[in-house]
Amino acid sequence: MIFKADLHIHSVLSPCGDLEMSPSAIIAEAKSKGLNIIGISDHNSTRNALVASKIGQKNDVFVLCGAEVTTKEEVHCLCFMPDENTLLEFQNFLDSKYIFFQNDPDKFGYQLVVDEDENIVDQIDTLLINAIDCGIEDLQKKVYELNGIFIPAHVDKPRFSLSSQLVFIPENLKFDALELSKYAEKNNFLQNFSWFSLNRFITSSDAHYIPDIGTVYTELEMETPSFENIRSALKNIKPR
Template sequence: MIPPLIVDEALRKGLHIIAVTDHNAVGNAAAVMEAAVGSGLWVMPGMELQCQEEVDALCLFDTLEQAQAWEAQVRAVALPFRHDAERFGPQYRVNAEGDFIAEDDSFYQGPAQIPLEEAAAAVHALGGLFIPAHIERPMKGLLGVLGLWPAQLRADAAELSPNLRPSAARQRFRLPPELPLITSSDAHWLAVIGSVMTIFVLEGPPSIAELRRALCGEGERRVVVP
């Protein structure tokens, strides 16, 4: 999963947009963004946040500065441990070519001590999208952990695991009818990149604002889970 291979694999699978969303971390997004320069692939810097309730949510941004500002907020409320590389394997930072820069011993596991709704508001304040991830999973999925979709939660969409169709999800769970549902590969290995996807029909160059308009169905924009 080094940056040039991620970009190549995404392009080979016909993707136009990907997001780099490490767990409670943003550290390797810059390298993938740089590796994609000139390739036509838009790489969003982001994070898979685990919030206080132990619910995972995708936080997606336009710029590295926004993503890093969000990471700083998350680090401030992270669990006070160090990463144990002997037990859990080393965490590397790499450059755009995939070469080793440094080993990172920050602890990115576990929940950041920020409540779900506060996290959504903070991501929105930075201009990002907030999308609870794999919501049907018993662990770390919003519906598994919190049982019901919280009426007061301001989320831009909800992500389903690859094997769950939006129509099936709406039958199985009581979700707000206006809540957009997307699916993504959650790729942890190169081969999984692009195994499922969501099509965002846009009317302008890709940006967080355009994605938000597509999620809201503005104009001819829409999202389609093929």
């Protein structure tokens, strides 16, 4: 069967994420758009992912839990974990790699952890959009050590991407797919960076606002959505 997946969505935990982006509102919108699988990928934090996953379970939306991590090189990477324990371990890893910089909510936005009923349970002090103290190759190794999924984000973007920060794909870097933004087609990215085009790509919305969710998505083929099936389905995406 074909499942619609939008693997890059920010919640109210991302300073740039709209305050409407509660896990329950995200799931409701995903469902109304006919998405079967979403990724909760807040900047440098996984703390709203599990709640989204629980709400998703009740609504037939499978949630990949993880974060969009900003590496030392300022490359954004989607990192997803297979279960609650590895998610916690990955969060501990992120906690140990933050370079503390006080968030100013008026300037950058609120960073809110919420529960299933949209109650605020925590607010993160350190600004989450900054780079963490970890390079892209070490981050990838950590994600694979935890048996996760690793996808360099929006590789076509002129900021915070493999193409903008490193120009090339590091030789030893492993990944499950590369992500294209919804602008990749318009920018002729794959024609301009032809050496990227040998890879497998997903396309995601990188939604920060409710209406953005599912505006683009990737079709993944599998029996039924699960972490392992998604990993396999990513391997079977045909290169463009």
